[in-house]
Amino acid sequence: MNCKEFEKHIPRYQEDKLSIGELSAFLAHLGECPVCQEELAIHYLINDGILRLEEGGAFDLQQIMNDHRERSINQLRKRRIWNRVVYGLEVLIVILVAVLVFLILF
Numbered sequence: 001m002n003c004k005e006f007e008k009h010i011p012r013y014q015e016d017k018l019s020i021g022e023l024s025a026f027l028a029h030l031g032e033c034p035v036c037q038e039e040l041a042i043h044y045l046i047n048d049g050i051l052r053l054e055e056g057g058a059f060d061l062q063q064i065m066n067d068h069r070e071r072s073i074n075q076l077r078k079r080r081i082w083n084r085v086v087y088g089l090e091v092l093i094v095i096l097v098a099v100l101v102f103l104i105l106f
Contacts, residue, residue: 001025006036010043013072020079023072030069041065 001009006029012018013026030036044065052059 001029003029003033003036003039006030006033007039010040013040014043014047014068016072016075020076020083023076027069027072027076 006026009018009022009026013023018026030040041061044061048064049059049061
């Protein structure tokens with residue numbers, strides 16, 4: 001993912017609406033690009049920070065960004081585990097069908 005693509009994905013990242021592939025690429029780029037880290041911080045500051053300050057609440061930009069990133073990483077892990085479970089079930093079904101076909105024909 002390049003910086004331009006990253007920037008386009010920021011709103012969907014903040015809304016937790018990225019696909020597995022998009023989220024994985026987004027987080028990988030975020031970890032490597034200081035420019036995009038700053039861009040994401042600006043988006044958080046504009047979208048979340050102003051609202052919290054208007055409401056009179058405390059605002060820890062770094063903590064909010066870290067919390068969202070951790071939630072996203074956990075979501076990505078869960079999705080990957082689920083995909084592996086589904087793949088394993090598909091393989092098991094194929095094997096069972098093959099065994100049934102073999103038993104019926106022979």
